[in-house]
Amino acid sequence: MQVNFKLNGTPVVVDVEPRMHLADCLRDELRQTGTHLGCEHGACGACTVIVDGAAVRACLMLAVQVEGSSIVTVEGLSTEEALTPLQTAFRKHHALQCGFCTPGMLTTAHALLTDEPDADGDRIRAVLSGNLCRCTGYIPIVDAVLDARAAYRKSDKR
Amino acid sequence: MIGTNRYIGSPVERIEDLRFLRGRGEFVGDLKSQGMLHAAILRSPIAHGRIRGLDSAAARAIPGVRDVIAAAEIGAVPTIPLRLLPLPGTERFLQPVIATGRLRYVGEPIAVVLADSAALAEDGVGALILDLEELPPVADRRASGRHEILLFEESGTNLAMTFTGVLGDAEAAFRDAPYVRRECFEVQRHTALPMEPRGLLAEWDSTQQRMTVLGAAKVPFFNRDTLAAMLGLAPASVDLIENDVGGGFGARGEFYPEDFLIPFAARHVGRPVRWLEDRREHLTAMNHARQADCEVEIACRRDGTILGMRGEIFVDLGAYVRTNGLIQPRTLAQCFSGPYRVPNLHMVVRALLTNKTPSGTYRGPGRYEASFFCERLIELAAVDLGLDSAEMRRRNLIGAAEMPYKLARLEPGGAAVDTECDSGDYGEVLERCLAEFAWEEKRTLQGRLIDGRYHGIAVACFIEGAGAGPKEAARLELEPDGTVAVYVGSAAVGQGLETVMAQVASDTLGMPIDLVRVFHGSTPYLNEGYGAFASRSTVLGGSAVYEGAKSLLEKIRGAAAARLGGPPDDIELVDGRARTRDGRSLSFADLAADGLRVDAMFQNNNKLTYTYGSAVAHVAVDLGTGQVEVLDFLVVEDVGRIVNPLTLHGQAIGGVVQGLGGAFMENLVYDANGQLLTGTLADYLIPTASDFPRIRAIALENHPSPSNPLGVKGAGEGPIIPVGGLMANAVGNALASFGAMPNQLPLSPARVWRMGAEAPMENLGKNARAEPVSDAAGPGRSQIRR
Ligand code: FES
Numbered sequence: 001m002q003v004n005f006k007l008n009g010t011p012v013v014v015d016v017e018p019r020m021h022l023a024d025c026l027r028d029e030l031r032q033t034g035t036h037l038g039c040e041h042g043a044c045g046a047c048t049v050i051v052d053g054a055a056v057r058a059c060l061m062l063a064v065q066v067e068g069s070s071i072v073t074v075e076g077l078s079t080e081e082a083l084t085p086l087q088t089a090f091r092k093h094h095a096l097q098c099g100f101c102t103p104g105m106l107t108t109a110h111a112l113l114t115d116e117p118d119a120d121g122d123r124i125r126a127v128l129s130g131n132l133c134r135c136t137g138y139i140p141i142v143d144a145v146l147d148a149r150a151a152y153r154k155s156d157k158r
Numbered sequence: 159m160i161g162t163n164r165y166i167g168s169p170v171e172r173i174e175d176l177r178f179l180r181g182r183g184e185f186v187g188d189l190k191s192q193g194m195l196h197a198a199i200l201r202s203p204i205a206h207g208r209i210r211g212l213d214s215a216a217a218r219a220i221p222g223v224r225d226v227i228a229a230a231e232i233g234a235v236p237t238i239p240l241r242l243l244p245l246p247g248t249e250r251f252l253q254p255v256i257a258t259g260r261l262r263y264v265g266e267p268i269a270v271v272l273a274d275s276a277a278l279a280e281d282g283v284g285a286l287i288l289d290l291e292e293l294p295p296v297a298d299r300r301a302s303g304r305h306e307i308l309l310f311e312e313s314g315t316n317l318a319m320t321f322t323g324v325l326g327d328a329e330a331a332f333r334d335a336p337y338v339r340r341e342c343f344e345v346q347r348h349t350a351l352p353m354e355p356r357g358l359l360a361e362w363d364s365t366q367q368r369m370t371v372l373g374a375a376k377v378p379f380f381n382r383d384t385l386a387a388m389l390g391l392a393p394a395s396v397d398l399i400e401n402d403v404g405g406g407f408g409a410r411g412e413f414y415p416e417d418f419l420i421p422f423a424a425r426h427v428g429r430p431v432r433w434l435e436d437r438r439e440h441l442t443a444m445n446h447a448r449q450a451d452c453e454v455e456i457a458c459r460r461d462g463t464i465l466g467m468r469g470e471i472f473v474d475l476g477a478y479v480r481t482n483g484l485i486q487p488r489t490l491a492q493c494f495s496g497p498y499r500v501p502n503l504h505m506v507v508r509a510l511l512t513n514k515t516p517s518g519t520y521r522g523p524g525r526y527e528a529s530f531f532c533e534r535l536i537e538l539a540a541v542d543l544g545l546d547s548a549e550m551r552r553r554n555l556i557g558a559a560e561m562p563y564k565l566a567r568l569e570p571g572g573a574a575v576d577t578e579c580d581s582g583d584y585g586e587v588l589e590r591c592l593a594e595f596a597w598e599e600k601r602t603l604q605g606r607l608i609d610g611r612y613h614g615i616a617v618a619c620f621i622e623g624a625g626a627g628p629k630e631a632a633r634l635e636l637e638p639d640g641t642v643a644v645y646v647g648s649a650a651v652g653q654g655l656e657t658v659m660a661q662v663a664s665d666t667l668g669m670p671i672d673l674v675r676v677f678h679g680s681t682p683y684l685n686e687g688y689g690a691f692a693s694r695s696t697v698l699g700g701s702a703v704y705e706g707a708k709s710l711l712e713k714i715r716g717a718a719a720a721r722l723g724g725p726p727d728d729i730e731l732v733d734g735r736a737r738t739r740d741g742r743s744l745s746f747a748d749l750a751a752d753g754l755r756v757d758a759m760f761q762n763n764n765k766l767t768y769t770y771g772s773a774v775a776h777v778a779v780d781l782g783t784g785q786v787e788v789l790d791f792l793v794v795e796d797v798g799r800i801v802n803p804l805t806l807h808g809q810a811i812g813g814v815v816q817g818l819g820g821a822f823m824e825n826l827v828y829d830a831n832g833q834l835l836t837g838t839l840a841d842y843l844i845p846t847a848s849d850f851p852r853i854r855a856i857a858l859e860n861h862p863s864p865s866n867p868l869g870v871k872g873a874g875e876g877p878i879i880p881v882g883g884l885m886a887n888a889v890g891n892a893l894a895s896f897g898a899m900p901n902q903l904p905l906s907p908a909r910v911w912r913m914g915a916e917a918p919m920e921n922l923g924k925n926a927r928a929e930p931v932s933d934a935a936g937p938g939r940s941q942i943r944r
C-alpha cells in the first residue's frame with residue numbers, strides 16, 4: 001500500500017505491506033535509523049517519534065496509519081550545524097551512555113516541553129517513566145530536561 | 159611525565175554524544191548489506207526433551223523463504239568453549255551451537271530460517287513443524303541436587319562444578335567462638351538487560367574465503383578465534399567488527415550460539431545474513447545471572463570482631479556452562495567476605511545444572527550476591543550483639559596497614575588461585591560516607607513510624623576486583639593530516655571508551671583532544687586484544703595507550719631531530735609542531751611522511767586493582783502497600799585516579815539503579831515446567847525514571863593504584879555490588895519491630911507487605927525501636943554463649 005506523509009518537513013511516499021509498523025517503515029524503507037527498537041511491544045519507548053505533535057510509539061503504530069501526518073524523528077530535531085538546547089543539555093549532563101534509548105528520550109522530552117515548558121521534576125519523571133534506560137539511572141536525563149526548559153519558554157513567547 | 163594538557167580528571171563532554179544525539183549512531187540493526195537475507199530462529203518451546211523430527215517443507219514453500227538450517231545441515235556441531243575458568247570436567251557441560259536432539263531449556267536454538275525479510279523469516283519459523291518428546295524438567299537447584307533426572311546422562315551428575323574458598327581454620331574458629339549465627343539467604347535470577355537486543359550481520363566473501371561479522375562487542379578477539387576454529391578458517395580470515403553497542407553489562411558480546419549460526423548461515427547460502435534478536439528471544443537466549451541461595455554462618459567475639467564465616471552456597475546455573483558461567487560461583491567462594499577481615503573462612507559453592515537459560519556474568523558477578531549474604535550476616539550479628547551497624551563494620555574492615563591483604567584461597571583455581579586487595583584505606587571511605595550522610599543523626603530514625611511509614615537506615619562496604627589481565631594492546635599512528643590515530647584492543651559497550659582513551663592520549667601527547675581519533679573493538683585494527691570485561695578498559699587499555707603515546711613522542715622527537723639536526727632531547731613538542739632550540743620547526747603532518755607508528759602492550763600479570771567504597775541508604779516502608787521508598791542513597795568510592803568525572807559518575811548512578819532493580823523488582827520467574835513467565839518488558843520490570851530519583855555518588859582519588867602508570871583502578875561495577883544487602887538491611891531495620899527477616903530478594907511489594915501481615919499479632923502496629931535480640935530464642939538461629 002502507498003502511504004504519503006511528511007517526515008522531518010519533507011514529503012515522502014512509501015510502498016509498504018499493511019502489516020509493517022511505522023518504526024520498520026522509518027528504519028528499513030526510509031533508512032532513518034535514529035528511531036530504535038528495544039522491545040517492539042510498546043514497553044521501552046526507544047521507538048518514540050512525534051506524530052502531529054504527539055509522542056507516539058512507532059512500534060505500536062502501523063505505517064499505513066500515518067497517511068497525511070507530519071512526523072518528526074530524532075534526525076529532524078537538530079540542524080547540521082548545531083545541536084538543539086535539549087541535545088546540548090543531554091551532553092552537558094551526561095544524560096546518555098550507550099545512546100540507544102536517547103532518540104526516544106529526546107523525542108518524548110521534546111514533545112513534553114513543547115506543550116509544557118514549565119513541567120516540574122515530578123511531571124518530567126512521570127512522562128519519561130514510559131521510556132526505559134538501562135545505563136544512566138535516569139537522574140542525569142531528568143536534570144537535562146529540567147535544564148532545557150528555559151529554551152522552550154523563550155521560543156514560546158514570540 | 160604527562161604533558162601540559164589537563165584532560166585527565168576533567169569532565170570532558172563525550173565525543174560519542176555528537177552522533178548519538180543526532181540519531182546517527184550505527185548500531186548493528188542499522189546496517190544493511192547488498193543482497194542480505196534475514197534470519198529468524200526456531201527455539202525450543204519446552205524445557206527438557208528430545209527432538210524426534212523437524213518438518214520444514216511448509217516453511218520452505220513460503221515464497222521468500224530461502225533456506226532452513228538445523229543440526230543436520232551443520233554436520234559436526236561444535237560446542238562453545240569457556241573463555242574464563244576452563245577447568246577440567248566442564249567440557250561435559252558445554253552448549254552445542256544448535257540443539258542436536260536433546261533440548262535443555264526454553265529458548266535453545268533448533269533451526270534458523272533465512273528469508274527476504276525479517277517478517278518472512280518469522281513466518282517461516284511459524285511454519286516449521288516440530289515433533290518433540292517431553293522429558294520431566296529439572297526445575298530448580300534442589301531437584302538438580304537430587305540427581306534423579308540428569309541433563310547429561312553420560313556425566314552421571316548435575317553438579318557442574320564445586321568451588322571452595324578457604325582462609326585460616328574455620329572449624330576451630332567456630333568451635334571456640336562466643337557468638338555464632340546461621341541463616342539462609344537467596345538471590346533471584348535476573349539479567350543484564352541492555353536496551354539494545356543483540357544482533358549480527360555476517361558477510362562471506364567466497365573468492366577471498368573471508369568472513370566478516372558486524373555486531374561484535376566485549377571480547378572480539380577471543381570470539382574471532384573461536385569462530386575461526388569452528389568454521390575451519392585461519393583467525394586472519396575472520397574479522398569481527400564492533401559498531402555502536404547499546405549496553406553490555408557483562409552479558410553482551412560473549413560467544414553465544416548465534417555467533418556461530420549466523421556466520422555459518424552466510425557461508426552456507428553465499429549471501430550476507432542479518433539477525434536481530436527480539437525482546438522475548440533476548441529474555442530466553444541471553445545469559446541470565448545471579449541466582450544463588452545459601453546457608454551460612456558467622457562467628458564473632460562479643461565485641462563484634464568477626465572470627466569466621468562458613469557455609470554452603472548453591473548456584474542455579476541453568477542448562478549449560480557458558481563462556482563465563484563459572485565466574486559467579488568462583489567469586490562467591492573467593493570473595494564472600496568482601497572488604498572485611500574474616501580470618502577464618504570456609505565457603506563451599508556448588509554450581510548445579512537446571513533446565514533454564516544458562517547463566518553468565520552481569521555487572522558485579524558473584525559480588526552482588528556475596529555482598530547480600532555477607533552484609534545480612536554482619537547486620538544480624540550487630541543486632542544480636544547490640545552494636546551500631548556502622549561500628550560493627552568499622553571494627554571489621556581490612557585496615558590500611560594490612561595491605562596487601564590476601565583473600566581466600568580458591569580450589570580448584572586454575573590461574574586464579576590467589577588474589578589480594580592491593581591498596582587503600584577502606585575505613586577512610588566509610589567515615590567519609592557516614593559523615594556526608596549524617597549517620598549519627600539519622601540513627602535516631604531507625605525503626606520509627608513516621609506518617610504511616612517505617613524508616614530504616616543501613617550501611618554496607620564493598621570492594622570491586624577489576625582490571626583483570628593479562629594485557630591490552632594499543633597502536634598509535636601519526637596521520638598525514640597531523641592527527642594521531644589510536645587503536646585499542648579494548649571494546650566499547652556504551653561506557654564512553656572513545657572519550658576516555660582520547661583523554662589519556664591527548665594529555666600524554668600534549669595535543670588538543672580533537673586531533674586524536676580513537677578506534678576500538680574490531681579485530682582488523684590489531685593482532686590481539688582482550689576486550690571489555692571486569693572493568694578493565696581504562697586500567698589496561700588506558701595504560702597501553704599511555705605507554706604507546708610516550709613511545710610515539712620519542713619517535714616524533716627522533717624523526718624531527720633527524721630532519722632538523724641536533725639531538726632528539728633538544729626537540730620541543732608544542733601544539734602539534736616539533737621545534738628545535740633555535741626555533742626551526744616541522745608540523746606533525748610533515749613528520750607523518752616518515753611513517754611514525756608504535757605498538758604498545760600493557761601487561762599487569764593478572765594483578766587485579768581493587769576499588770573500594772561504602773554506601774548508605776535511608777528507606778521508608780509502607781506496610782499497607784509493601785512499597786519501599788528510597789529517600790536517600792549515597793555511595794562513596796575511591797577509584798585511585800579519575801580520568802573523566804562525568805562518565806565515572808554516570809557509571810556509579812547507573813550501577814546503583816540497576817542494583818535497585820535487582821533488589822526490588824527484577825525477577826526471571828519460571829514455572830514448575832521450566833517455562834519462563836516473564837518473557838516481556840511488561841513482565842520483567844526494570845527501574846523507570848520515577849522509581850529512584852534520589853541517588854548520590856562521590857568518587858575519591860586518595861589512593862592511586864600501584865599497578866599501572868595512570869594510577870587508575872577499575873570502576874563501573876563497584877556501586878552495584880552493595881545494593882541488595884543494603885536494601886535488605888534497611889528494610890529489616892525499618893521493620894525490626896515486626897521481626898522482619900528480609901533474607902530473599904527481590905523485596906517485591908508482596909514480599910514486604912507479608913513481613914507486616916505475617917508478623918506475630920502482638921507486634922502489629924508497635925512503634926518500637928529495634929531491641930537487640932540477645933538470646934537463642936530470637937528469630938533465626940543465633941546463639942550467644944554466656
Ligand atoms: S520498541 Fe517501541 S516501545 Fe519498545
Ligand code: FES
Nearest residue numbers: 097101133134135
Ligand atoms: S543510555 Fe544506554 S539505555 Fe539509555
